[in-house]
Amino acid sequence: MTAFEPRVFSGVQPTGNLHLGNYLGAITRFVSLQDEYPCVYCVVDMHAITVWQEPIELTNAIRSVAAAFIAAGIDPKKNIIFNQSQVHEHAELAWIFNCVARMGWLNRMTQFKEKAGKDRENASVGLFAYPNLMAADILAYRATHVPVGEDQKQHLELTRNIAQKFNYDFADRIAELGYGEEFFPITEPVIQGPATRVMSLRDGSKKMSKSDPSDYSRINLTDDRDQIAQKIRKAKTDPEPLPEEVKGLESRPEADNLVGIYAALANSTREAVLSDFRGAPFAKFKPALADLAVEVLAPVNAEMRRLLADPGQLDEILADGADRAAEIAAPVIDGAKDIVGFVSSRRGRTNGRSAA
Known part of the structure; x- marks a missing residue:
């Protein structure tokens, strides 16, 4: 087996308001991992346009996600924060992976079925093929670990399948060019903590979502103190008191969700909360939950507002991150091109970027 340097990659789509589920299920994981690994965190704007986005709203949403990363505690100097479309290597590797992945693999992707609905013929090609772009996002950096929610495990498994097939199909060429036994790593998922899947405040059987028509179904990271408290007060529950043990939550989805949210905000466990x-x-x-949520989220909200008041600063952070990301990705994509047999010139490259 080829030894790969540890690296974390993950991304968040800039579609709609970021909410508590994004914060607890993804962004706080990013913060905790930055002390263990070199981290690359991406605002995946190319994924966002697989469904229609208003251009001005998309621009604002890209900056909002970047602001949320930083406000939550991700250090843009220690880590790389950038938006996907600024690094063309993602799209180039995605096309190679379009020719490695099999139609049958993509047909099994449950998220496409959910997002396309009954009118699959009217869905964009990008929506169907975006798991291949996700694989390119990860493998362009030869990332060894990806923090994912339960609903993303299937896509990471596809990434692993693509890496395995590429390594197998081109094994002789990979060895011939001196890359060892494997060119791409078999990326491992990182799933941790008590609230990897945060559910709607109005229906404990559904995931908290930006697209839910009811704003009371979620706590947005842009909500102020009063809005946070009001949404928790109005959250759906059942008439029974909290149980003594976690198993008592099994048939009570709304109660389980609120206990899980409290545990995650407190960096604790469901057992400790019930105690x-x-x-x-x-x-x-x-x-008690409302007070805790306000205590944790209000500083994040305030810092996001400060950062968003200066979009130029955010754009500079994203541009710097894109340059640093390309320095890592460019040689990987050049290697992949060599392996598949492309004739490519590296003349005119500066710091991994094509010269203008």
Whole structure:
């Protein structure tokens, strides 16, 4: 097996308001990993346009995600923060992977079925093929670890399949060019913590979503203190008090969701939360949860507002991140081109970027 240097890659789509589910399920993971690995964090704007986006809203959303990364504690000097479309290597590698991945693999992707709905014939080609672009996002940096939610595990498995097939199909060429046994790593998922899947505040059986028509179904990172508290007060629950043990939450999705949110915000566990609140009615638990949510999220909200007030600064951070990302990705894509047999010239490249 070829040894690859550890590296984390992950991304967030700039579509709609970021919410508590994005924060707990992804962004806080990013923050915790930056002390363990070199990290590349991407605003995946090319993924966003697989469905229609208003251009001005997309521009603002890209900056908003970058601001959320930084406000949550990701250091843009220590890590790389950039938006995907500024690094053309993603698209180039995605095309190679379009020719490696099989139609049958993509046909099994459940998220395409969910997003396309009944009118699959009217869905964009990009929506169908975007798991290949996701694989390119990851493997352009030869990332060894990706923090993912439960709903993204299938896409990461596809990434692993693409890497394995590429390594197998071109094994002789990879060895001939001196890359060893494998050119791409078999990336591992990183799934951790008590709230990897945050559910709607209105329906505990559905994931918290930007697209839900009810704003009361989610807590947006742009919500102020009063909005956060009000949404938690109005969150759907059942009439029973909190149970003494976690197994008592199994048939109570709304209660389980709120306990999980409290545990994640407190950096604790469901067991510890129930130890403090066992037998308590929601009339007691919800105010405590609201206070905790405001305590954790209000500083993030304030820092996001400060950063978004200076879009030029955010654009500079994204541009710097794109240059640093390309320095890593360019030689990987050049290697992939050599392996598949392309004739390519490296003349005119500066710091991994094509010269203008």
